[in-house]
Amino acid sequence: MADMLTVTVGTTDYTFDWIAQHIRIEAGVTEVTAADLKTAIGDAQDDVVAIPFPPISTNYNPVTLTGSSSTFLNVVLNDQWRIDSLSGSGTLTVGGGNVVNVNNGIDIFVPNVLVSMVNNTSAAGVLVTGGGGGTAADVWNYILTDGNVAQADLIAALKAAKFAGAVSA
């Protein structure tokens, strides 16, 4: 059908349905990362089928705060887009970043009583590599000390941190 498209990232098929606004994860898949989801959405959105439709998501890419910490990748699904597991049992976990819906927050799954679905999000919005904690202070330090920061990166960092609760309006 013209409003559906399947793309593959790694070994996982993602089927996009622009009428239902569902991203269907193939059966048997138990874990989806925010990065793979972003790649799949990008692939799908760039297709001839998708071009008449508004973007599926707005993404905020990781921004390095210090040598050991960065903000999360934040994938914000637009409109009523949700994730749907085609599995008949088991678990589907979404992690590796924050995947949320701009209207529904962390409620990003199509209800499915047969599958246990988990959305791992972080209010901190900071990813720490090798110990040490990223804080709001890290964000401000990044903003104030990084002379090469691009305006777009600044905005992205602030939005990501705000979304994750690291800074307030």
Next chain:
Amino acid sequence: MSTDNRTIINDCEANTGWSGSDAATAVSDSGLFFQGSNALATQYSNVDENMSTTQDSVGAGTFSLDWSDSTLYMIIKDNLNQNFASGGVQFIIGDATPDTIGYDVGGVDARGVPLSSAFNCYRLDVSVIVTTPGTFQVIAGAEANLVQTACTHIGYGGIHASKAVGAVDNCWMDCFRYIANGSYALTVNGGTVGTPETMADVVGDDVASGWGMVANPFGTQYLFAAPTQWGDTGTASSYFTASGEQWYFVGDNAGGHAIGAGNFPFRLIGNGTGTNSWVLNGVAIVNTGTAAEFDMSNTDMNIVEMDGCSLQGLGAIQLPSSGGTSRFTTNTIFSGCGIITSNGADMSGSSVLTPAISANTSGLIWNENADTTGLLDDMTFSKTAAVAHHAIEFGLNIPTTNITLNGCAFGTDFSNGLDTTVGDETFHFLDTTGTITLNLVGCTGNKGYRSEGVVVTIVDDPVTTQYTVTTDAIPPVVIEGARVFIEASDGTGPLPFEEAVTIVQTAGTATVTHTAHGIPDGTSMVIRGATQNGYNKTAVITLINANSYSYTVDSGTVSPATGSPICSGVLIHDTTNVSGIVSDVRVLSSSQPFKGTIRDSSGSPYYQAATIVGTVSNTTGFTATVALLSDE
């Protein structure tokens, strides 16, 4: 430097072989000869009188020549003639029988080409000797018995308006020549880059040699009595120029006997070694009598430049070929001429007015495999009354996709009929198959067409919508392969915006009923809202009529479409080229607001999607550059 290519049959230097109504006396008084150093003086009265000779003065013997397809020339000084209709000036030829006939060629009202010292050049095209005009005086034998292929006499006859008084000669004969039809009697070449040959030079040669082929009666006016070619057929260079002159191609005897059609040719001819140049600026060429054909297409002519000129009453004209060092015929008026064939050189700013052509032919032929943009810009065409002809014929060799005319004016006398066969449509397409789009930018007047089979789309005053997509780097780098989608964003423009339609499907063809959609064939629509997803897509449509079109869907799509299908017009649905550009060219009856998106996110480097909005002006189009932000 000029050359006379004709053959002298009698130079009238001596009276050997001459006989007739009077004696012929060689005279050498100043003003009484034009060629050589003598002329033959004789006396004519107010009755039909004649003088002729059997003598080939060059060969010093008699002659028998085939003149059946030749043009004869004579130089005469005589200002007492009756008018043409009364046989005032006669060109005499005869055979051995003898059948000797005086063919009427001129008179006091048809003076031929006036030369210096009150001499005149008269011509007789033997190939049309009876039909043009068909009047003659029989001197001996019968006209019907004249053997044109074995002529043995030549001379001059006439009837004077007044009776001769006393034994005083009153007319002078000075040289008889001939040349086969289809040949060029006069060759003009020589000159240098710094000192090109001019008409003053040509006339100087003519007078010095006693040819009588060109004349300069006064000022910048030049008369041509003979088929002429410019250029060098050997290996040498030649340079000719003229500016601000008036040329007359005299295809008859200024009235009187006319040269046969096709027997008054002019051409430019070069060679593969030397440089041959012919440059005219502000020259008016007027053709009287038989139409002169002019061939400027020789590809060995390095330079053919004609600007601000005017050609009136000529026959078929072959314009310069493309290429060379410099070839064009710009800002030139072709008025009352035969079919003009462009051979690819620039003729912008020129006019083809009231051509002398037949029905269902065209004033201008374009048969080049090249777009007309920049070559036929700003031209003006007008139609000849009572003749159903076209303005432009597009031949079999034109591009197979599209051609563009810019700023042309066609007036309202050509037909507006689209794909009609009256013969007076503005354009005539000779191709029998395929498709062709004719873009008319800033053109006025009627724009109908006749096609011999090719499917023609006329796009009148198209505008360009163009996006260039780059990175946000400094300096920006163009992005190839970015997908650009632009559709109507509201209903104020000419494109449909979310208009309700009905759709049915048969054998994979979805037929859309869409009242007054206004969408041209081959453009795109975006269909949304059908319950059956197979109908919802961006599709290139095939026009059926003003209220319906079709597009391709899966043959299994349930028919008819249910839900609330709606359609919007799409301006662009394409990916950027190697220059980062997508564009659309089409006619918009009013400005078109649009919305859309640019995406390039299916492979590294990834970019964030951009949302675009704007308005395409129906007069100036729309051009913008969008920088995509990195999404990595």
